[in-house]
Structures are given as structure tokens and as C-alpha cells.
Amino acid sequence: MDDERRRVIADALSLGLSVGLYGAAFGAAGAAAGLTVAQCCVLSLVAFTGASQFAVIGVLGTGGSPVAALAGGWLLGARNTLYGLQLARQLRWTGPRRLLAAHGVIDETAAITLAQPDRSRARLAFAVTFVTLYAVWNLTTLAGALAVSGLGPTARAALDGMVPAAFLALLWPRLRMGWTERWVALGGAGLALATTPFAPPGVPVLLAVLAVLAARPWRSGPAGRPGPARGEAAP
Amino acid sequence: MSTWTVVVVASVGCYLLKLAGMAVPPQWLERPGLRRTVELAPVALLAALVVVQAFGSGRDLVLDPRAAGLLAGLVALLLRAPFLVVLLAAAASAAAVQVLTG
Numbered sequence: 001m002d003d004e005r006r007r008v009i010a011d012a013l014s015l016g017l018s019v020g021l022y023g024a025a026f027g028a029a030g031a032a033a034g035l036t037v038a039q040c041c042v043l044s045l046v047a048f049t050g051a052s053q054f055a056v057i058g059v060l061g062t063g064g065s066p067v068a069a070l071a072g073g074w075l076l077g078a079r080n081t082l083y084g085l086q087l088a089r090q091l092r093w094t095g096p097r098r099l100l101a102a103h104g105v106i107d108e109t110a111a112i113t114l115a116q117p118d119r120s121r122a123r124l125a126f127a128v129t130f131v132t133l134y135a136v137w138n139l140t141t142l143a144g145a146l147a148v149s150g151l152g153p154t155a156r157a158a159l160d161g162m163v164p165a166a167f168l169a170l171l172w173p174r175l176r177m178g179w180t181e182r183w184v185a186l187g188g189a190g191l192a193l194a195t196t197p198f199a200p201p202g203v204p205v206l207l208a209v210l211a212v213l214a215a216r217p218w219r220s221g222p223a224g225r226p227g228p229a230r231g232e233a234a235p
Numbered sequence: 236m237s238t239w240t241v242v243v244v245a246s247v248g249c250y251l252l253k254l255a256g257m258a259v260p261p262q263w264l265e266r267p268g269l270r271r272t273v274e275l276a277p278v279a280l281l282a283a284l285v286v287v288q289a290f291g292s293g294r295d296l297v298l299d300p301r302a303a304g305l306l307a308g309l310v311a312l313l314l315r316a317p318f319l320v321v322l323l324a325a326a327a328s329a330a331a332v333q334v335l336t337g
Binding site: 021022025034035039042043045046047048049051052054055056058059060061062063066067069070072073074075076077078079080081082083084085087088089098099101102103105106155157158159160161162163164165166167168169170171172174175180181184185186187188189191192193196197198199200201204205207208209210211212215217218219 | 271290303334
């Protein structure tokens with residue numbers, strides 16, 4: 001095996017391992033939000049996309065409606081569709097392998113795969129990152145959920161303090177992209193706060209998406225930046 | 236809709252979204268306006284989730300230990316701490332405030 005491939009594998013392993021460990025935070029947050037250990041595990045096994053998972057447990061945990069939880073999770077998950085468009089071109093898997101590969105399409109696998117110079121290394125990077133991240137994310141989800149479900153309600157309530165910080169950490173790299181993003185974020189937060197007293201729980205979060213309209217994304221101009229932001233440390 | 240239903244439907248939907256990107260003809264989805272909207276939607280959503288998760292309680296806005304967690308998380312991010320430190324700082328601060336005021 002040549003040095004290039006060895007380096008790709010090393011990078012993929014360390015990425016998968018380091019990001020996978022945050023599954024513990026999700027498991028803990030999910031259990032603190034009132035989900036059972038099994039429910040947290042299913043989210044990590046089947047959804048396998050961090051921001052969406054946090055959104056679902058976050059909305060359910062604060063008493064939001066099921067529809068709001070679904071819409072929030074899926075709106076955040078739509079960016080994986082964009083990644084899929086780019087990855088399909090690079091990976092060129094078909095049939096059952098494509099069905100399986102689709103499951104692994106997230107920020108991290110997209111970032112490392114799109115950085116590769118050819119198909120062979122792209123497939124290697126994707127496969128190793130996917131397998132490592134999936135294994136570690138799910139094992140730590142289980143551990144985190146189990147650990148928290150053994151705690152008393154006071155400790156669990158304290159863990160609720162971690163969830164808004166997790167969302168802020170997920171938002172942070174996007175805020176550094178530019179003023180459009182910052183204004184959209186402020187608009188979204190403002191809309192959510194303003195509508196909370198008037199709308200059923202969970203709905204204000206969805207209304208916040210209207211803030212995107214202020215950025216007038218339908219105007220023609222340079223197409224969006226390809227791929228996820230570099231330095232996004234969180235899933 | 237029970238919690239289990241939400242968990243399963245949300246999860247399957249997330250998978251289908253990934254598959255759509257890998258399987259539909261690119262022309263359907265590759266429009267600059269659509270791409271920009273999909274890129275910006277998470278920004279608005281995440282910002283809303285930050286404030287609602289920190290201050291929301293049903294239809295009320297309240298100030299409780301979660302706000303301390305958010306503040307600690309913000310400080311950690313400004314200090315360029317890694318994600319894990321941000322989470323731990325937030326959890327520890329919220330726990331401390333909870334214990335001190337509970």
C-alpha cells in the first residue's frame with residue numbers, strides 16, 4: 001500500500017474517531033430530554049446526522065409538536081442532499097453500494113471525500129470515515145444515554161444546559177462565513193423569540209427559517225460554496 | 236404521534252434525504268437559488284434552536300440554569316475551545332447554577 005493511501009486511511013480514522021466521540025453528547029442530551037436509551041440509539045443508527053438528531057430531541061424535549069420536530073430535523077438534513085449530489089459524482093457507486101453509501105453522507109464524510117484528488121482515494125476516504133464514525137458514534141450514543149438515564153432528574157435537568165451550547169457550537173462555523181449568515185442567524189433567533197408566546201411549542205423554530213428570505217437566495221449570482229465549511233468540528 | 240413514531244419517521248426521512256442527493260438526476264436539484272436556500276436554512280434554524288432551547292419553556296420565555304450553560308458555551312467558543320470543551324463547560328455551568336439555586 002503506498003504512502004498516499006496510508007495517509008488517507010490515517011486521516012479518515014482520526015476524523016471518524018474524534019467526531020464519533022461526540023455521540024456521547026447526543027446520547028446524554030437525548031436521555032436528558034426524556035427519550036429512552038433505545039430511542040436515542042435508533043436516531044444514531046438510522047438518522048446518523050448530528051444536527052438533525054439534536055434538533056429532534058431538542059424540540060421534543062422542550063415540549064414541541066412532533067411535526068415541528070420532524071420539520072426541523074429534515075430541514076437541517078436537507079444539506080446532506082446537497083452533499084449527495086457532489087459525492088455521487090465523485091464516488092460513482094451504483095446499486096446496493098449506493099444505497100449503503102447514502103447512509104454515510106454527512107458533513108464529515110463529505111468534507112474528507114471531496115478533498116481527495118481521484119476516485120480511488122475518494123472511495124477509500126469515504127468508506128473508512130463512514131465505518132469508523134458510524135461505529136464510534138453509535139457506541140458512544142449508547143454509553144451517553146445509559147450514563148444519563150442512571151442519573152436523577154436534577155442532574156438530567158442540568159444536562160439540558162448543554163443542548164443550547166451544542167446548537168451554538170454547530171452554528172459557530174457558519175457565523176464565521178460572512179455577514180449574510182450572521183444577519184440570517186439574528187433574524188432567525190429574533191423571529192423564534194418573538195413568536196414563542198404566540199405559537200405552539202416547536203413552531204417558532206420553523207418560522208425562523210423565514211429569515212432566509214431576507215437574504216434573497218433566489219437572486220442569480222455566484223452559486224453557493226461547494227461542500228461543507230472547513231474546520232467544522234461538529235457533526 | 237408517539238415519541239417512537241417521531242424517532243422512526245425522522246430517521247427514515249433523514250436517510251431518504253441523503254439518498255435523494257445520491258440518486259436523483261443532478262439537474263433537478265442544482266439550482267443556485269435552491270442551493271443557497273438549503274445552505275442558509277440551517278443557519279436560521281440553528282440560531283432559533285439556540286434561543287428556544289435556552290430560554291423557551293412551552294410558550295413562555297424563562298431564565299433558568301440553561302442560560303448559564305449557554306453563556307459558558309459562548310465564552311468557550313469565543314476562546315476557540317474545541318467542541319467537547321464547549322459542551323463540558325456548558326453542562327458544568329448549568330449543573331453548578333442548578334445546584335446553587337435549586
